[in-house]
Amino acid sequence: MTWFDSAADAEKKLSGSGYLADQATATTTYLAGALEKPLLVEGPAGVGKTELAKAIARSTGAELIRLQCYEGLDEARALYEWNYKKQLLRIQASQGDDQTWSETHDDIFTEEFLLSRPLLTAIRKETSTVLLIDEVDKTDVEVEGLLLEVLSDFQVTIPELGTITATRRPMVLLTSNATRELSEAVRRRCLYLHIDYPDAEREHAILVGQVPGIEEKLAREIVDTVTRLRALELRKAPSIAESVDWARTLVALGTGTLDQATIDATLGVVLKHSSDIDRAVRELKLRQA
Amino acid sequence: MTLLDRHIAFVEALRSAGLPVSLSEGLDAADAVLTLGLHDREGVRAAYAATLVKRQPHRAGFDHVFDLYFPALVGDPTKPVDPDADPDNEPAEMPEGAQGLGDGPADLAAFRDDLVNALGLGDPDALQTMAREAVQRFGLIRGRAEGEQRWSSYNVMNRVSPGELVDRVLQGLLADLDEDPTMRRLVEAQVAVFSEMVDAEVRRRAAEVRGPEHVAKYTVRKSIDQIDFTSARKADLEEMRREIGPLARRLATRLNKHKASRQRGPLDFRRTVRASVSSGGVPLDTHHRPRRPSRSDLVVLCDVSGSVANFANFTLMLVFALREQFNRVRAFTFVDEIHEVSDRFHPGADPIETMASLAASAQYASLWGRTNYGRAFTRFTELHADALGPKTNLLILGDARSNYSDLGIDVLQQMVKESRHAWWLNPESPRHWNTGDSGARDYEKVVKMIECRNLVQLGDFIHDLA
Structure with a gap:
């Protein structure tokens, strides 16, 4: 199965499932599907990296399997594990029967006792699958090695069961917030996409699409203000997630327009550091000193 | 130059600009470009970027080289496109100072008025057109050789001097100039975009005359973490x-x-023995004292x-x-x-x-x-x-x-x-x-x-x- 027919098709399908992609994002997504290569997505927090994977799954009718990475993630949590408690029960239950050891051995290393973790699940799926490896920069370097092995051939060798090869290659998305430099090897094997803050037009469209009941004028004002905030040098510039939150807040408050007093009162929704808020108040001249 | 030659030359130029492009990435790029087709320039750019640029700091250098090897247009932007014209001869045939569009003081004033409008609207396409026109009209300098033409971004910026237009743009947008400092910042950002476009246009024209390899070699800047502290510009x-x-x-x-x-320090005997009680006296896990942080x-x-x-x-x-x-x-x-x-x-x-x-x-x-x-x-x-x-x-x-x-x-x-x-x-x-x-x-x-x-x-x- 092909994922998307063309870059334009990718853009159309993604926007159909509520994700407004710019041209670079749509093209790269299409290429990731067409070339069957993993896609490494980087960008500031809250610009929709994880959402892209979800949107691809929604728009193509594929199943989404998510591997959330964290410090200390190991093979047993990422790939597979034997359910040793159940195996122990099985051995104890068969005591007294005149089963030989080799029979028991063959018995306890079967499908029934295998706990499949996200990577193995994605490989074994018969239907089309999107595998999302989220925040890959949080893992240790050893897991990166494991990922390399799995993502290059899409096959896993389990000593007791043999080699399992993917019947259909899943589409793989890796997201990273760049808290750690990923290894050169991972970067080389992946396609790379940097998602940045959207331009004003696209952000406006996103707000209108994501926040039901928002007025055109309010959306325009929010986009304007957020664009101006991003031009300031802040510790954490507001991203799309924040502007959507802001829009929801203002809609919930029932304010139809964004004046100085409203900005001042709700600034905490978009800016999360006190030094950032101070700077914004000063630069936008919200409070008269 | 065939497409393959251009691809190889492009990859070479990226390498000399400091991007680590491996052989397999080059193959991927060719694959991606063929899959996507060549009908859309931005598509080709996205395909190359996805396969060759694996770190965001390298992106500026990539765009720079891409514009040299895959220029958006060839020749004089102010002239209507003539499909029969041979692009190699075109610059030499042109008389000095573009025809029809002069570069006298009155023309300059008119151009600056237009630029104020374009900056105020913030439309990137309009700015792009203005930048191309500015280079053609105000950036021309005489080359060393007879009939050779050169363009200088210094000349353009000096004559058009968009930095001085910021106040005029703001006057058009706001009633009170001091009301909102963030607005000024946005307009200044627009001016920076414009001057970057002028630079890119000058490089494009230079690349037509002297070949992209030459221009790429001398103008591509290093990524930000490689720039020397002592030679850094304000930006x-x-x-x-x-x-x-x-x-x-x-x-x-x-x-x-x-x-x-x-962090594993010396063996904590007491905790190890205590823990071993739960496994019948066999110390399955050893416990260690934390190291003193030094x-x-x-x-x-x-x-x-x-x-x-x-x-x-x-x-x-x-x-x-x-x-x-x-x-x-x-x-x-x-x-x-x-x-x-x-x-x-x-x-x-x-x-x-x-x-x-x-x-x-x-x-x-x-x-x-x-x-x-x-x-x-x-x-x-x-x-x-x-x-x-x-x-x-x-x-x-x-x-x-x-x-x-x-x-x-x-x-x-x-x-x-x-x-x-x-x-x-x-x-x-x-x-x-x-x-x-x-x-x-x-x-x-x-x-x-x-x-x-x-x-x-x-x-x-x-x-x-x-």
């Missing part, structure tokens, strides 16, 4: 300041991981005279961003007098304010305003002798250019002896050490001198230090 410095935060975060993660891996004191001495002030500020910001990795950090600045600045750093403070406060404090570090290392060291030992001790690491930042005055080698030797370790970070290339009034080679005999010219080298050093 580069701002970008570097924005990089400090993320760099500190990355370093802290790396350091914490590194420390966690070394943190050192850090004393930083910074030369903040004009030539190296930026380097000193960046290093100070980075050191203080990582202060939890040290027991205590004290920072002193000097020109010819010593001044303590440790209290100007607050956790979670705004980097811009910190920088401004540091710059303001520089006056206390200067008596006559001429760098004098010998005097600064002497004053340091007189006033702050208590700062150094057997657990202290001493870090000196500066270019060791002491205006031919006393170097104070003996004083420095004494300071190095009192502290545990001592390093000297020099933002100059070793090539320049001891040229002119630099005393680098003399100091090198007393203290370990390390070259630290850009953010990469700075990051590596700070990591090893903590």
